[in-house]
Amino acid sequence: MDPRITIIKDRLSSVKRIIAVASGKGGVGKSMVSTGLALLLSKKNHKCGLLDLDFHGPSCHIILGVDKLELIEEKGIIPPTINGIKFMSIVHFAEEKPVAIRGKEVSNALIELLAITRWGNLDYLIIDLPPGMSDEALDIMRLIKNQEFLIVTTPSKLSMGVVEKLIKFLKSMNANITGIIENMVMTESNIVEEFARKNKVRYLGKILYDSELESCIGSIECLLKTKFIQNLLEILEYMKSLSC
Ligand SMILES: Nc1ncnc2c1ncn2[C@@H]1O[C@H](COP(=O)(O)OP(=O)(O)O)[C@@H](O)[C@H]1O
Numbered sequence: 001m002d003p004r005i006t007i008i009k010d011r012l013s014s015v016k017r018i019i020a021v022a023s024g025k026g027g028v029g030k031s032m033v034s035t036g037l038a039l040l041l042s043k044k045n046h047k048c049g050l051l052d053l054d055f056h057g058p059s060c061h062i063i064l065g066v067d068k069l070e071l072i073e074e075k076g077i078i079p080p081t082i083n084g085i086k087f088m089s090i091v092h093f094a095e096e097k098p099v100a101i102r103g104k105e106v107s108n109a110l111i112e113l114l115a116i117t118r119w120g121n122l123d124y125l126i127i128d129l130p131p132g133m134s135d136e137a138l139d140i141m142r143l144i145k146n147q148e149f150l151i152v153t154t155p156s157k158l159s160m161g162v163v164e165k166l167i168k169f170l171k172s173m174n175a176n177i178t179g180i181i182e183n184m185v186m187t188e189s190n191i192v193e194e195f196a197r198k199n200k201v202r203y204l205g206k207i208l209y210d211s212e213l214e215s216c217i218g219s220i221e222c223l224l225k226t227k228f229i230q231n232l233l234e235i236l237e238y239m240k241s242l243s244c
């Protein structure tokens with residue numbers, strides 16, 4: 001028995017809602033959705049944390065426009081605060097070097113990160129996951145019992161095909177699925193709504209393709225004014241109205 005597992009439970013004991021953003025596919029907008037949700041929640045004065053668990057492709061720091069951050073060590077690590085968000089990522093430790101770890105090493109790094117981070121009281125902890133049923137996703141299912149999964153897909157058969165597998169897997173593990181967000185919508189269609197109905201998962205709403213989004217990456221002020229964030233806000237309001 002790894003003693004860090006008990007510590008992790010303790011570290012997360014004052015976090016009210018843990019939302020892991022997942023998808024079968026890469027490039028569908030998980031990191032944008034995770035970071036956007038954290039920005040919106042903190043803007044609405046909720047105590048919010050953001051944990052970037054995509055060890056091989058961490059992106060939340062790029063979206064937020066933060067460089068190397070000062071970590072405060074005090075009986076663990078107190079995550080740096082960006083725009084009111086307590087932000088934790090492997091990049092705080094790995095700098096810009098690629099993180100060449102796999103399998104057991106990923107698990108070990110993840111356990112260590114969760115065991116050292118002092119989140120304190122949070123209303124929400126948003127976790128940005130890598131694509132698919134990665135080591136990170138499997139580990140957080142094992143280590144964190146009360147989290148919800150928020151699934152992101154684009155209205156493409158390629159994305160929905162792998163998302164369907166992820167949903168089946170999450171259901172087989174009795175995981176709590178909040179619902180599906182449809183991202184990068186370019187044409188009118190109800191294909192993802194039907195997909196959600198077929199898979200018995202709640203459809204949470206759509207985010208339109210926003211051609212201005214790319215130019216706002218790295219600037220929180222600019223991001224908060226995008227159509228992407230406006231669409232996400234509507235989804236967040238709906239999510240908050242659901243009792244999970
Ligand atoms: N609704 C959207 N409109 C336009 N571009 C988007 C939208 N959502 C995400 N993107 C862009 O798509 C790319 C992939 O997004 P990202 O969040 O990194 O995906 P993932 O984390 O799933 O790999 C990024 O360049 C991001 O800016």
Ligand SMILES: [Mg+2]
Nearest residue numbers: 030031054059
């Ligand atoms: Mg990502």
